[in-house]
Amino acid sequence: MYIFDSVQKKRLKFESLNPNQVTLYVCGPTVYDDAHLGHARSAITFDLLVRVLRANGYKTTFIRNITDIDDKIIAKMRQEEKTLQEITQFYTDRYLEEMDTLGVLPPSLSPKATESIDAIISMITTLLQKGCAYQISNGDIYFDTSKDKLYGTLSNKSTEDGISRIETVSEKRDAKDFALWKACDDEDICFDASFGKGRPGWHIECSAMIAKHTKSSQGFQIDIHGGGADLLFPHHENEATQSRCATGHELAKYWMHNGFVQIDGEKMSKSLGNSFFLKDALKIYDGEVLRFYLASVHYRNDFNFNESDLQTSKKRLDKLYRLKKRVSHIPSPQAPNNEFKTSLLEAMSDDMNISITLSVIDEMITLANEKLDNNDKTISKEIVGNIEFISSLLGFGQKEPFSYFQIGVDENLKQEIQSLIALRAEAKKAKQYQKADEIRKKLTDMNIAIMDTPNGTFWEKVL
Secondary structure (H helix, E strand, O other): OOOEEOOOOOEEEEOOOOOOOOEEEEEEEEEEEEHHHHHHHHHHHHHHHHHHHHHHHOOEEEEEEEEEEOOOHHHHHHHHHHOOHHHHHHHHHEEEHHHHHOOOOOEEEEOHHHHHHHHHEEEEEEEOOOOOOEEOOOEEEEHHHHHHHOOOOOOOOOOOHHOOOOOOOOOOOOOEEEEEEEEEEOOOOOOOOOOOOOOOOOOHHHHHHHHHOOOOOOOEEEEEEEEEHHHHHHHHHHHHHHHHHHHOOEEEEEEEEEEEEOOEEEEEEEOOOOOOHHHHHHHHHOOHHHHHHHHHOOOOHHHHHHHHHEOOOEEEHHHHHHHHOOOOOOOOOOOHHHHHHHHHHHHHHHOOOOOHHHHHHHHHHHHHHHHOOOOOOHHHHHHHHHHHHHHHHHOOOOOOHHHHOOOOHHHHHHHHHHHHHHHHHHHHHHHOOHHHHHHHHHHHHOOOOEEOOEEEEEEEEOO
C-alpha cells in the first residue's frame, strides 16, 4: 500500500508502526455552524482511507475529534444568546446526521475538547515545566516556538508566510508563538487549572487527545494524521511542535491532506461569500450521489464543484445501479470476481487512485451487461458479489436499485404515480389497452418511465 506524505511531498510505501494495526487521527469540525462541502470532502476522503486500510487487513483505530470550545463558538453563543452546550450539541448532531447521509462510517473514537480538559492541562503543565511555554501578564499561556529547532519543517512555511495567520499580542516573545491557554473567568466557558482559570487554545486539544487515546511506538504517537490542506499551517505545524516537545515523540509517521473545494473556480471561503453548506446540497441531491461526485476527483487535487459535472457524475453512478437492477432478483451473491477485486483494491491502495478505480468499475459494468445480454446465467451472482465489494470498499452502490431511481420524487408525487400504475394495471386486466397506453403516456410526460416485470411494475424518474 502506498500513500502520499504531505511533509516529504512524495508517494511512500505505507508501513504501519505495529503489524496489521493502524491509528489514524483526523481533525474534525468546530461545531459553531453548519458543515460545508469542504467538510464533506475531507470526511469522505478519510472514510475511503479507513475502508482501504481495513480491506487490506489492518485493524484500524480511527479518531476524529469535535472542537466544542473556541472563539467562534463563543461568538455564536453571544449572538444567539444560547449556552455552550446548546450551540455545540445542535451542530454536532447535525454534522453526524449529514455524515451518515454521505455514507461516512462512524469513527472508533470521537473525543470532544470539553471532555479532554484534564489531558490538555496536563500537556500544558509539562510544556511549562520543560520551559517550552510561558505565561504573560493577563494569564494567557503561549508556546515558545524558539525552543523547537524543527518548528516549520512540517509545512515548510517561512516566518513571513505564516505571520499574517497568527494573532498579534504585544507580550509574545515571537510572532510565531501561539496560545495554549486563554485566561478567562466566565463560568460557562472557562475551566480551573493550577496556572489559572481559562480555556484551551485550538491547537493544543488535538495533541492532548492523541496523547490521551494512543500509545507511542517507534518514536511516533500515531501512524497517520489527516485533514484538509488548509490545516497544514498553522494548525498541524503547531500540533507537531508542541507534541514533539511535550512527549519526546513525533506526532505522526505520515501526514495526509485533501485539497480545497471550489465553487465554479473560486476557493470556498466565507470571506468570499460563496460557502456552500452541505445541508443545502442535501436538499437537492441524494447523499450517495454527492459522495460519488466528491470522491470522483483524486483527494489531493482541488475540487471544482458545479452542477453540470455533478449531473454527469450521477449518470456514471446510474450505470452501476442499472446493472444492479438487472440482477436484483438474485437472492444470495457469490464472492466477487477475484481479478476484479484485486484490481479495485490495488488501485485504491495506490494513494487512493480513484481515476483507475472508477475505470475498473466502468469496465466491469460493460462486460457484465454484455454477458447478461448473451444470457450468461452463471454471471449474475458474481455481479452481485462485485457490487457488494464496491459498496464495502467505496461506500456507494448500497441502495435498493429501484428506489435509487426514485430519488428526488416527493411523497405526494410518489402516491400519484402508484395510483396511475394501479389504474393502468386494472385497465390492462379489463383489456382496455387504449386507456392503459394513455396512462403510460401521462407518466412519460411526467418524466416517469415504467417497466413491467414478472414481479410487478416498477418505475423510475427520468432526468
